[in-house]
Amino acid sequence: MINYLRQFLKPKYETLNIIEIEAKKIIANFNYLKKRQGSAEIFPVLKSNAYGHGLKEMCLIINKTSAPMVAVDSFPEAQIVWSFFKRKVLILSEMPLRAYDYCDFRRTEFVVYDDETLKHLARYGKRAKIHLFVNSGMNREGIKDIKKFIRNNKKYLDKVEITGLCSHLASADERSILNQAQEDEFIKALEILQAANYYPRWVHLGNSAGVFKLNNNLLTAYRPGLALYGYDPLSDSEESSFEKNSALQPALRVKSKIVSVQKLSPGETVSYNESYRTAKETNIAIIPFGYFEGLDRRLSNKAELLILGIGGHRYAQIAGKVCMNLTCLDAGIKDVAKGDWVIVISDKKENRNSILNLSRLINAIPYELLVRLQSNIKREIIW
Numbered sequence: 001m002i003n004y005l006r007q008f009l010k011p012k013y014e015t016l017n018i019i020e021i022e023a024k025k026i027i028a029n030f031n032y033l034k035k036r037q038g039s040a041e042i043f044p045v046l047k048s049n050a051y052g053h054g055l056k057e058m059c060l061i062i063n064k065t066s067a068p069m070v071a072v073d074s075f076p077e078a079q080i081v082w083s084f085f086k087r088k089v090l091i092l093s094e095m096p097l098r099a100y101d102y103c104d105f106r107r108t109e110f111v112v113y114d115d116e117t118l119k120h121l122a123r124y125g126k127r128a129k130i131h132l133f134v135n136s137g138m139n140r141e142g143i144k145d146i147k148k149f150i151r152n153n154k155k156y157l158d159k160v161e162i163t164g165l166c167s168h169l170a171s172a173d174e175r176s177i178l179n180q181a182q183e184d185e186f187i188k189a190l191e192i193l194q195a196a197n198y199y200p201r202w203v204h205l206g207n208s209a210g211v212f213k214l215n216n217n218l219l220t221a222y223r224p225g226l227a228l229y230g231y232d233p234l235s236d237s238e239e240s241s242f243e244k245n246s247a248l249q250p251a252l253r254v255k256s257k258i259v260s261v262q263k264l265s266p267g268e269t270v271s272y273n274e275s276y277r278t279a280k281e282t283n284i285a286i287i288p289f290g291y292f293e294g295l296d297r298r299l300s301n302k303a304e305l306l307i308l309g310i311g312g313h314r315y316a317q318i319a320g321k322v323c324m325n326l327t328c329l330d331a332g333i334k335d336v337a338k339g340d341w342v343i344v345i346s347d348k349k350e351n352r353n354s355i356l357n358l359s360r361l362i363n364a365i366p367y368e369l370l371v372r373l374q375s376n377i378k379r380e381i382i383w
Contacts, residue, residue: 015377015378016256016257016259016287016288017254017255017256017257017288017289017293017377017378018254018255018256018377018378018379018380019052019053019054019252019253019254019255019373019377019378019379019380020252020253020254020255020379020380020382021053021054021057021058021061021251021252021379021380021381021382022249022251022253022347022382023061023064023251023381023382023383024383025230025249025250025251025347026053026058026061026062026228026229026230026251027061027064027065028247028249029227029228029229029230029248029249029251030042030044030062030065030067030228031065032247032248033211033222033224033227033228034066036211036212037206037211037214037219037222039217039220040219040220040221040222041066041067041068041069041202041220041221041222042065042067042221042222042224042228043067043068043069043070043071043090043202043204043221043222043223044058044062044065044067044070044071044224044225044228045070045071045072045092045207045223045224045225045228046058046059046062046070046071046072046077046081047071047072047073047074047077047092047225048073048371049371049373049375050229051225051226051229051367051370051371052252052294052369052370052371052372052373053229053251053252053370053379054375054379055072055077055080055081055084056080056083056084056379057379057380057381059080059081059084059085060084060381061381062085063084063085063086067087068087068088069087069088069089069090069109069202069221070085070087070088070089070090071089071090071091071092071223072089072090072091072092073091073092073093074091074093074095075091075095075099075102075103077091078091078103078104078108082104082107082108087107088107088108088109089107089108089109090108090109090110090111090131090164091103091108091109091110091111092111093111094111094113094114094117094141097116097117097120100120100121100124105124105127105128105129108129109129109130109131109163109164110128110129110130110131111130111131111132111133111164111166112130112131112132112133113133113141113142113143114143115149115152115153115156118130118153118156118157118160119153119156121160122156122159122160124160125159125160126159126160126161128159128160128161129160129161129163129164130160130161130162130163130164131162131163131164131165131166131200131202131204132146132149132162132164132165132166132193132200133166133167133168134146134165134166134167134185134186134189135167136167136168136182136183136185136186136189136205137170137178137181137182137185138167138168138169138170138182140168142167143189146189146192146193147192150192150193150196150198154196157198162193162198162200163200163201163202164200164201164202164203164204164221165186165189165190165193165200165202165203165204166202166203166204166205166223167182167185167186167189167205168205168207169182169205169206169207169209169210170182172206172207172208172209172210172213172214172233173209173233173234179213182205183205183214183216186205187216187218190203190218201220202220202221203218203219203220203221204219204220204221204222204223205219206219206222206223206224207222207223207224207225207233208224208225208226208227208228208233209227209233209234210222211224211227212233212234226366226367227248229250229251229252229370230248230249230250230251230252230347231248231250231355231356231366232246232248249347250347250348250349250354250355251347252345252347252355252370253343253345253346253347254289254294254343254344254345254373254377255341255342255343255344256287256288256289256341256342256344257287257288257339257340257341257342258285258286258287258307258336258337258338258339258340258341258342259286259287259288259338260285260286260338261283261284261285261286261331261336261337261338262283262284262286263281263282263283263284264278264281264282264283264284265278265281266278266279266280266281269320270284270319270320270328270330271300271319271320271321271323271328272320272321272323273320273321275300275301275320275321276301276319276320276321276328276330278319278330280333281333282330282331282332282333283330283331283332283333283334283336284319284328284329284330284331285307285316285328285329285331285336285340285342286326286327286328286329287305287326287327287329287342287344288325288326289325289326289327289342289344290322290323290324290325290326290327291322291323291324292324292325292374293325293373293374293377294369294372294373294374294377295322295327295344296322296358296362296364296368296369296372297321297322298362298364299318299322299358299361299362300318300320300321300322301317301318301319301320301321302317302318302361302362303317303318303352303353303358303361304316304317304318304352304353305318305327305329305342305343305344305353306342306343306346306351306352306353307329307331307336307340307341307342308340308341308342308343309331309334309335309336309337309340310335310336310337310340312334314331314332314334315352315353316329316330316331316332316342317329317330318330329342345358345369355369355370
């Protein structure tokens with residue numbers, strides 16, 4: 001009873017930073033990707049806190065799609081998915097062997113990269129549903145010689161259920177002869193597996209870029225990450241597909257509230273190491289969002305964020321170095337006040353502070369900026 005009353009009596013905390021996720025855009029991106037490979041299923045990749053979008057929030061959104069399975073990196077991520085996603089989860093990465101003992105085998109499938117993990121999972125019999133990962137040419141992990149692997153481990157393979165065969169493309173976002181070589185190697189591995197009387201239901205090689213570049217009816221699933229969240233995986237490559245993939249819609253918007261305004265005279269410096277000096281009288285607006293929260297320090301004195309102020313919406317340059325938990329903005333002489341919202345990251349592709357434009361500004365990739373958004377920032381689904 002006391003705990004119940006506390007819910008009403010305790011002060012309600014009003015957050016100063018918030019990440020908004022538009023569910024309709026995620027669902028539209030999913031449907032667009034599914035249409036591109038209509039005969040195959042889509043396994044949304046939700047690793048790394050769903051590319052910064054929030055694992056719990058993305059599970060709730062993906063529940064509204066036809067996805068039969070989502071992919072995560074690890075056991076801790078799978079624990080969240082089991083609570084909030086209604087269907088199956090594929091754990092992509094290798095784990096300590098003891099971790100498998102705590103998994104929900106009814107709803108979980110596992111990617112297997114070596115015989116040690118296979119032998120451990122064989123203890124669970126057909127409860128263990130596995131996707132064999134072959135090294136098709138990326139040379140990062142996986143089974144190099146599938147024929148030898150089958151020969152050496154047949155008694156263990158017969159104890160589990162092989163539901164999938166998978167690999168990963170190394171250069172799908174570029175024009176490379178390796179792409180076709182990897183696809184050929186992967187299909188050869190599938191043929192070898194089938195010749196040994198193993199017929200996986202899920203055959204998946206393609207990531208986001210693979211959805212647009214692969215065209216093989218033997219592939220029964222794709223694992224898009226970046227494209228699911230609305231970003232063109234080919235936009236910065238020599239095979240730019242901006243027109244073709246313009247239907248993809250970024251769904252994430254990051255907002256922060258101004259906590260202080262400093263009126264400065266010409267010639268005054270701002271933030272650490274005097275790296276920014278005012279050219280004229282100006283207002284410096286401070287937001288509680290720094291490199292700890294996920295605003296890359298390399299954006300210091302470069303990026304422009306969007307102030308939604310009483311003096312009108314306008315861009316303001318980051319003034320001085322991004323601090324651990326604060327960032328200063330040169331707001332000019334127009335009215336700006338404590339409590340005004342600032343769009344740190346825009347969901348509009350064309351805006352200067354979109355993920356794509358911010359990443360280009362510092363020669364980074366969108367993935368870097370997305371996954372660094374702190375998990376303790378409040379996420380809100382916009383339905």
